[in-house]
Amino acid sequence: MDSATRHMLDLARRGLLRGAAGLTALAVMAPPRASAQAPGNPFTLGVASGDPWPDSVVLWTRLAPAPLAPGGGMAAAPVTLRFEVAADARMTRLLQWGDVVARPEEAHSVHLVLNGLDPARTYYYRFRLGPHASPIGRTRTAPAPGTDAEIRFLNAGCQHYEHGHFTAWRHAAAEEVDFVFHYGDYIYEYAGRQPGERGWGPVVRTHHGGETLTLEDYRARYAQYRSDPDLAAAHAAHPFIVSYDDHEVENNWASLISQRDGGARFPVATPPEAFALRAAAAFQAWYEHMPVRPSARPNGTEIIAYRHLRFGQRLDLRVLDTRRFRDDQPCGDGVVAPCAAVTRPEAQMLGEAQEAWLREGLRAAQGRWQVLAQQVFFAPRRFPRGTLSMDSWDGYPAARQRVLDMFSERQGGVILTGDVHRAWANEVGGLAEFVGTSISSEGDGSDMQPTAPEIMAANPHLKFNSNRRGYTLHIAERERLHAIYRAVPFVQQPDAPRLTAGHFVTELNGGGVQRA
Ligand SMILES: [Fe+2]
16 A cells, blocks of 8 residues: 555545545545446546636546546547536536537546636536536636726645645635636656655655656646645635646756756756657646646647736736746756856746737736736845856846836736745835745745745845745735735644734735735
8 A cells, every 4th residue: 555545544534535525535546447347436536627717717627537547547438528517516506518528638638618607706517427426616707807806816836745745725725715826836747755765855645656757657647646635625616727837847847958958967968859758748748637728738849828817907817937938047057156147138038929928918908916927936036155046037137127127117016936835925126026835845844944034134125934835825905915825834744724824915006015
C-alpha cells in the first residue's frame, strides 16, 4: 500500500471523507484495472468549472475509473455522457441538459462550454454515465458588463502533493467567492520519493511513477493530484481560472528551452527539439485536466493560455503566461549575482504578441481594478548578498518597466503572484503586488521566512511576509482591494484549522499597501 492510499484509508477511518468527494477518493484505491469491461465509477476525478463569463462557463470532467492506469482505465473509444445543469443543489430544477462526447484522444476529458446563462448567478451541475453520477458541482457566472458589484476571489497555487496535505483547499472550498485564480504549479513533475528519502521538501505521500516526460506520465500525475478529496472539493465549489507556471512542464522552463542546459548543474543538455516533445505532452495533459475554454487547447507546442476575463465594471482580470514566450533566464539562471545580460533592453517575459495584447487591453480597459494574474515575483527583490532570482521579473527588468509604463496613466493596478511559496505584500511602481503562498509546497513552514527580515531591510517596498501555507482571499470593493492571507499552521498532518496570517489593503487611488 502506498502512502497516498494509506492516507485515504486513514481519512476514511476517521470519517473525514464526506459525501461524493469522499466516495470518489475511495474509488481511487481500487487497483488499476487491465480492461474497461466493467470499469466502475468513471467519475473518480470529480468535476470542475472555469473561465466564468456573464453568460457562459466551462464544465469539466474526465472519465477515469482507474485514474493511475494508462488511459485512466478507459477503452480507446469515444463515450457519450449526459450533463445536467440546475438552479438548486439537489438538481431538482433542471435548466439545461444534454449529451456530450468524451474522446480517448483527450483522455476522455470533457470541456463543455455552457452558454445562455444569466450573469452573476450560481448554478449546479453534474454528469451521468450509465448507473453512475458525478459529484454535484457549483459554479457562478460573472456579473453583467454594466454592473459594479463587489468581487471576491482567491489566489492559490503550488500544490506539491508529496510536501503536504491539501487542507488549504478544503478551507478554500468553504469560502464565499466568485472564482479561484490558480496561478500554477498545479502538479510537480518530479519522481516519487518515499518518506524519509533525500530530496527537496518533506514527503507525506508519494508521487506515482518517475519524473513526468510522456503524455501518459503527465496524465497519471494530474489524475493522482485530482484524486485528492480536498482539491476535488475546491473544484466542485467554485469556478477556477487556471494558468500554468513551470512545474506543469519542467522546473524553470523558458519558452521551448529546458533548464537542462549543459552547464554545471545539468551537464547533459536537453536540445530544444527533444524538449518540445515533452512540452507538447505537458500542454496536452494540462488542457485535458483544466476547466479552460477550447481556445486554450494546444496544437503541439503552440498554446495560448493568456486571456482576459471581465467582472462587470469592477474588475478586469488578465491572466498572463510568463513561461511560454519568455527569453531564457540570463546569467545562467538561479539566484546569482547579476551579470550584464540582466539589463538587456530587449528582455521578453511575455513575448511581443502577448505584451502588445496587454498594452492594447489596458489602454481600452473599463474596469475599476486592473488585475494582472500571473506567476513570478514582480517587484524588485535584491537578496542580502546582492543576488537576484533570474527566473523572476528581476531577470527581465526591461520587460517589467514596459509593463509598469502601461500603468502610468491608470489607477487600480494590482498584480497577483505565486511561485515562491511564501506570502508577500509589495509596492512596485505605484502598483500593489500580492504574492500568494503555496497550498502545500515546502511543508509546514513557520510564521516568517527566517531570511525575511534581512530581505525586507534590503527591499523596503516589501511590506509583509508569511511562511505559512494557504491561499489569499481578495475582495475588490469600490475604493479598496483587500488581501486576506489565509493560512494553515501545518500541512504535514491533515486537518489543520484555518488561520489568518495577515490582512492588507490597497486604495484605488494608489498609496501602496497598508495593513488593514
Ligand atoms: Fe511552486
